[in-house]
Amino acid sequence: MYYRSPMSQRLFAISVIAFVAAHAAFAGGSSEPVRKSGIVLGTACTVTVYDRVPARTLDEVFQRLDDIEAEMSISYAGTELDTLNAEAGTGFHSVSQDTFTVIDRALEFSKESSGRFDLTIGPLVNLWGIGTDHARLPSQEEIDAAKALVGYEMVSIKRENHEVSLAIPGMVIDLGGIGKGYAADEAAKIIRAAGAERAIINLGGNVLAMGEKAPGTPWRVGVQHPDRSRGAIVGVIEVTNKTVVTSGIYERYFEAGGKRYHHILDPDTGYPVDNGLASVSVVTDSSMDADALSTILFAEGLEKGMAFAEARDNVEAIFIDREDHIYLSSGLQDNFELTDSEFEVTSLP
């Protein structure tokens, strides 16, 4: 029988402790993140998970994004929303839980913003074609005709049956200003269900930062420079379990007659919103809400938009104007690191 000396017992214990400690260090958060990218929802999407998850989790996330695109896109024919729009003027039609959820929320935001955000903006979006190969400056007659088809008041819903009605033929619901946010929230649900708490979901610049980067360390999210190439930033905020969504004039636009026309359209005038702002970023909990709110705050303009944000619980905002001024809502005053000295953080005039 082998006799283990006190010395060897101690050494054996040390070796076990060293092994367990090294394994804990490896498994306890220092492993490399898993990442998947793809072109979905009309944009480049990347999902990075910093905790261990089953290998299939990222595939499930991208399948979910594909499914949401197939339901809510109007960039191509045959989606559920495209079919609903084609049935405009013919009464109520049933849609999926996903599509109904987003239409319902978009309708609420349309009402709350008195139409600054309008889910029926589709005819104007299609007319201008900004971001497509057929972008052009329409005539005033064309704009007036399209405007006649825009109006959230002409949308009716029946929650019990997930039914939606568009009052007149030619109306077009466009969920482009809210759908990506919903998709990010749904992606987070899948990642959380897989047991992970730390992830960055980036759907074409709509960022959802799940959990915190490390215990006591928040995520650092940059805010895009309005005039530089994508990825160049003006500043950074630190967030834990928040989403950051930006609407800017630089993202999709075309130029005609020496003038730039961007993609955030004013339902009242039928033209791109022209109020001196370059971008608005919204920081909040729900990415769907942030998506819609960034459009609303941009369209409202600096003073009304800031008041709109301040009146809501748990909503913060960063406004950047075209003269390189940055305006922060009250909750971000101590949480914005300016990284570009050409810009100035300032107070409302």
Next chain:
Amino acid sequence: MKPLDIGAITLSLAVTLAFTVRLFSASTGTPEVEIQASGTTYLYAMDRDQELDFEGPIGITHVSINNGKVRVVSSPCRDKICVNAGWLNAYPDWTACLPNRLILRVVAGEPEQGTPDAVSF
């Protein structure tokens, strides 16, 4: 000291060293560029200069890896967002040509000090 003691010490040191090396290498690996095109994902080391062509739905996107940096040199798209991104050299730098269905991403390498985890645009 008995042979088993020496074995325990050796095992302990070897395991600790192995994990230390792995942890260290995970955070400072050589930069690589991951390129997704036409449904396939390609991985290239960025320490070797290369000129690469990728065929997409609207034509050829030309990518250059030079001196530890990577960029889209040309692509048959309208807005040239991918080309205008310029040289990329460290995680999490990336660009994409949506019309030609190409995503280019630096997937390893030490980010510059203060680099954010994501950019909202």
